[in-house]
Amino acid sequence: MNITKEQLIYGGVGLFVLLVLINSTRKVELKEVKETKEVASFDNSSLPPDLQPPYRMAEGESIRPIKKNLNIFSIGVKPRFDT
Amino acid sequence: MIFSVPTRHEELTLLIKVKTFEPQKIRIKVIDAEQPNTTFTDRFKTVDGESIFFVRMPVSPREAFVYIYNEANGNLPVGMDNSVSVESITKEPLEKKLDVIDFSNPLIRSFVNFATRFSFNAGSLSSGNYASDDKKFVIKYLPIIEDGGTEQTTPARIDVDSGIIEISKRQFLDYTVPNRMAILLHEFSHVYVNDNLDDEVEADLNALLIYLGLGYPRIEAFEVFAKTFMNAPTEQNKMRYDKITNFIDNFENYNTFIHE
Numbered sequence: 001m002n003i004t005k006e007q008l009i010y011g012g013v014g015l016f017v018l019l020v021l022i023n024s025t026r027k028v029e030l031k032e033v034k035e036t037k038e039v040a041s042f043d044n045s046s047l048p049p050d051l052q053p054p055y056r057m058a059e060g061e062s063i064r065p066i067k068k069n070l071n072i073f074s075i076g077v078k079p080r081f082d083t
Numbered sequence: 084m085i086f087s088v089p090t091r092h093e094e095l096t097l098l099i100k101v102k103t104f105e106p107q108k109i110r111i112k113v114i115d116a117e118q119p120n121t122t123f124t125d126r127f128k129t130v131d132g133e134s135i136f137f138v139r140m141p142v143s144p145r146e147a148f149v150y151i152y153n154e155a156n157g158n159l160p161v162g163m164d165n166s167v168s169v170e171s172i173t174k175e176p177l178e179k180k181l182d183v184i185d186f187s188n189p190l191i192r193s194f195v196n197f198a199t200r201f202s203f204n205a206g207s208l209s210s211g212n213y214a215s216d217d218k219k220f221v222i223k224y225l226p227i228i229e230d231g232g233t234e235q236t237t238p239a240r241i242d243v244d245s246g247i248i249e250i251s252k253r254q255f256l257d258y259t260v261p262n263r264m265a266i267l268l269h270e271f272s273h274v275y276v277n278d279n280l281d282d283e284v285e286a287d288l289n290a291l292l293i294y295l296g297l298g299y300p301r302i303e304a305f306e307v308f309a310k311t312f313m314n315a316p317t318e319q320n321k322m323r324y325d326k327i328t329n330f331i332d333n334f335e336n337y338n339t340f341i342h343e
Contacts, residue, residue, distance in 0.1 A: 028086075028088050028089075033148065042118045047092070050199070051092060053207075053208060054201050054204070054216075055215075056208075056212070063214050082280065
């Protein structure tokens, strides 16, 4: 049986796609846990940087957040909330 | 049944395959094994035969606990409930559509980072004021939101003059991480994305575009809006819910048009 160059290319691409699919799906070993752990003392210092808690402002510290559009209607006598 | 899954803070989709012999209401809950009040999904589906639950997790804990049980029987260990069995749990790459989010806008970049970190940690944060790294956004994490001494039903609101977001900790603790993201993005959209900052529908859809683009689950978006609207079942909210449903369906089918 003669295998043409075209068939070889299609075969190679097919194998590549199959390998990508196999490697991107990871079956998890089913490990049952009986009780959930006591989570009262969670330490967030081990979290990666993009999941670290945000900066907590000190008592009395003030930050003026930016406003997208500042115009005459932005100056309110009383705070106006949108829910 | 509770299974431990090492998710290692990766972004991923969990595929949970379950099997029943007759229609059964199966509950799936994914929580952080370490951090309190941190749930990634809490949903149910009536399963008859084999079915797969897809749990999209743009953020994940180091280790997740996956609860799977028949609502009729409660959570029982493996072997104690023959009405449902778990065939497999697999981790697959998360599908995102980041091209729909305007990440060239530094405000969106900054707020997505801030909101993600706040939502992930809200279960263990104490009340107080929190700021984004660039100090452009502030969240007041209050025990409750009140007006004139009366507790408000809203979980969050934004001061349209200052841009400060107020969050009710009491309500936020019960929300899933995706629910929290949807709420924060809605408030952000009012002031920083909307053309008309008072337009609720515009804020809903702008928030959803970012939320779905990041790969968060659709079901959690439906859930959080339904929860909020149930507290105020007005005609306007019914219309909002219909528009949200339509938007999510179109987003999934690649029919969303974005007007710059």
